[in-house]
Amino acid sequence: MFVAALFLSLSPLVAPAAQQALATDGYGAVCSSQVDATQVGLDILAAGGNAVDAAIAMHFALAVTYPYAGNLGGGGFFLLRDANGEAWFLDFREVAPAAATPDMYLNEGGKPVADWSRVGWKAVGVPGAVPGMWEAHQRWGKLPWKELVMPAAALARNGYVIDHLEVKRLQRAAKTFKKDALAARLFYDADGEAWPAGTRLRQPELAATLQTIAKDGIDAMRGGAIIEELVAASDAGGGILRVEDFRDYRPELRPVIRFDWQGREVLGASPPSSGGIFLQQVLTSLDGFPLRLWGFQDVRSVQLIGEASSAAFRDRNKWLGDPAGRDFDLQALVDKDYLRERRRRLSGTHYTRPNSDMPQPFAEHLQTTHFSVVDGDGAAVSCTTTLNGLFGAKVMAPGGFVMNNEMDDFAAKPGEPNQFGLVQSSYNAVIAGNRPLSSMSPAIVVVDGKVDAVVGSPGGPTILTSVLQVILNRYVFGMSPYRAVNAPRFHRQDLPPTLHFEPRRLNASMRYALSTLGQPIKSRSTLGDVNAIFRTSNGWRAIADPRWSGGAGVVATPAE
Ligand code: DON
Numbered sequence: 298m299f300v301a302a303l304f305l306s307l308s309p310l311v312a313p314a315a316q317q318a319l320a321t322d323g324y325g326a327v328c329s330s331q332v333d334a335t336q337v338g339l340d341i342l343a344a345g346g347n348a349v350d351a352a353i354a355m356h357f358a359l360a361v362t363y364p365y366a367g368n369l370g371g372g373g374f375f376l377l378r379d380a381n382g383e384a385w386f387l388d389f390r391e392v393a394p395a396a397a398t399p400d401m402y403l404n405e406g407g408k409p410v411a412d413w414s415r416v417g418w419k420a421v422g423v424p425g426a427v428p429g430m431w432e433a434h435q436r437w438g439k440l441p442w443k444e445l446v447m448p449a450a451a452l453a454r455n456g457y458v459i460d461h462l463e464v465k466r467l468q469r470a471a472k473t474f475k476k477d478a479l480a481a482r483l484f485y486d487a488d489g490e491a492w493p494a495g496t497r498l499r500q501p502e503l504a505a506t507l508q509t510i511a512k513d514g515i516d517a518m519r520g521g522a523i524i525e526e527l528v529a530a531s532d533a534g535g536g537i538l539r540v541e542d543f544r545d546y547r548p549e550l551r552p553v554i555r556f557d558w559q560g561r562e563v564l565g566a567s568p569p570s571s572g573g574i575f576l577q578q579v580l581t582s583l584d585g586f587p588l589r590l591w592g593f594q595d596v597r598s599v600q601l602i603g604e605a606s607s608a609a610f611r612d613r614n615k616w617l618g619d620p621a622g623r624d625f626d627l628q629a630l631v632d633k634d635y636l637r638e639r640r641r642r643l644s645g646t647h648y649t650r651p652n653s654d655m656p657q658p659f660a661e662h663l664q665t666t667h668f669s670v671v672d673g674d675g676a677a678v679s680c681t682t683t684l685n686g687l688f689g690a691k692v693m694a695p696g697g698f699v700m701n702n703e704m705d706d707f708a709a710k711p712g713e714p715n716q717f718g719l720v721q722s723s724y725n726a727v728i729a730g731n732r733p734l735s736s737m738s739p740a741i742v743v744v745d746g747k748v749d750a751v752v753g754s755p756g757g758p759t760i761l762t763s764v765l766q767v768i769l770n771r772y773v774f775g776m777s778p779y780r781a782v783n784a785p786r787f788h789r790q791d792l793p794p795t796l797h798f799e800p801r802r803l804n805a806s807m808r809y810a811l812s813t814l815g816q817p818i819k820s821r822s823t824l825g826d827v828n829a830i831f832r833t834s835n836g837w838r839a840i841a842d843p844r845w846s847g848g849a850g851v852v853a854t855p856a857e
Pocket of ligand 1: 665683685703706734737755757760
């Protein structure tokens with residue numbers, strides 16, 4: 298068999314139309330938001346790696362070439378359906394440092410101070426990225442660890458080409474990010490301007506760190522020079538991280554949320570992700586409504602999906618958090634009778650008002666990233682990874698990597714909104730060693746015992762509605778893979794009550810009809826960045842979200 302990488306060299310200028318299907322033979326498909334990372338995944342599949350190997354290598358590559366979200370200093374969720382059909386969920390999300398306290402983001406008057414949990418070292422959770430990738434490799438990897446890390450080290454050493462989207466992100470983050478001396482030197486010129494598009498960006502410190510990780514494996518992140526220097530930087534910047542936090546961090550294997558949906562099986566992530574429960578609640582409660590008959594462009598469809606989403610957000614915010622703090626049976630939230638009763642109350646013509654009005658959500662410019670992989674044996678990985686905010690806490694470890702601000706995903710003060718406008722409960726309070734509740738929602742759909750779709754997205758709470766709507770588009774509205782991802786989306790999350798929609802999603806009469814029900818409506822330029830893979834009768838289709846031009850989905854195998 299011909300090696301895909303020999304004839305498939307992706308250009309950074311891959312046009313959206315070319316992202317769909319580059320048919321080759323025998324290896325699977327990969328899809329990410331950055332073209333060099335996609336190439337790395339493809340190379341690993343071509344070298345005989347499985348989906349897990351490709352995903353690990355892509356995660357490391359994204360830490361280099363997608364630095365506002367890809368990471369060594371963050372965390373995420375890794376959902377796997379292996380070649381035997383077994384499903385696994387590896388949680389490598391950040392934890393609150395041992396020195397964290399429930400009131401650490403409150404001022405003397407007891408009010409949350411947003412900046413403390415969002416910017417600078419105090420906002421940083423103990424990252425799980427490297428331990429997570431290590432654990433995935435130990436359990437399911439096939440190629441040697443070093444082979445999975447070295448492509449990223451090479452990208453850091455030799456550089457990658459910055460595109461126009463990255464320039465914009467650097468410009469947006471500049472004011473705060475440039476205060477970090479290493480970030481200022483790496484990402485901005487002597488006048489403090491972001492490097493122009495087309496610049497080859499080299500990251501020597503990160504290259505050295507990755508080389509150490511390639512050589513020493515997990516030990517490189519449990520102590521030693523990389524961690525000691527990081528902790529010293531944290532101390533100097535008012536952070537609370539300790540070397541022991543890194544020594545003690547463990548990724549966790551969690552239950553996979555799996556449920557039948559109209560003859561298919563949906564696999565999702567359990568807490569601290571809210572993704573699987575959200576999908577199960579919404580898809581189950583929408584069952585039985587004639588959405589397909591009404592169609593995509595119908596006000597009742599939008600209203601019902603919005604109602605079901607809002608109701609699921611209400612439960613998410615009230616009941617979910619780190620499973621360690623749960624004192625009830627999670628099954629109660631997906632119980633058949635409970636969801637049957639919810640379905641009975643859902644209405645295509647009645648708008649359920651949240652009990653109070655809240656400020657608008659969405660500090661703009663936030664980033665996370667999702668990538669999807671399938672291999673030639675039918676295994677699939679759906680992985681979402683994050684620094685939380687754009688360039689996380691906007692501070693860098695001396696080892697050349699950006700640190701997360703995941704502590705802001707906790708409820709700094711239960712009952713008050715966070716940066717996404719989410720009003721959450723004490724189940725998500727800041728507790729040392731706990732993980733903050735997340736909206737990241739890697740998902741896999743299985744049909745007739747085979748992986749049929751691998752889906753995920755960034756976007757804070759809009760992740761949940763983006764993933765849901767891609768699944769509805771594909772399976773209920775019968776769209777092609779490309780349309781299922783490209784179709785304009787909308788978002789409702791209970792509080793705040795506003796329905797956000799992308800241009801072309803709601804026509805004027807739908808907007809009018811929805812507003813007469815009493816809901817505020819607002820347009821948003823984009824919702825989500827889905828990188829998904831679908832099975833079709835002609836083989837895989839890998840769709841990098843056409844909303845963003847930098848991504849790349851590549852199919853490396855036709856249908857058998
Ligand atoms: O885990 C979460 O829910 C958030 N940290 C995700 C943040 C995010 O998606 C921002 N991206 N656009």
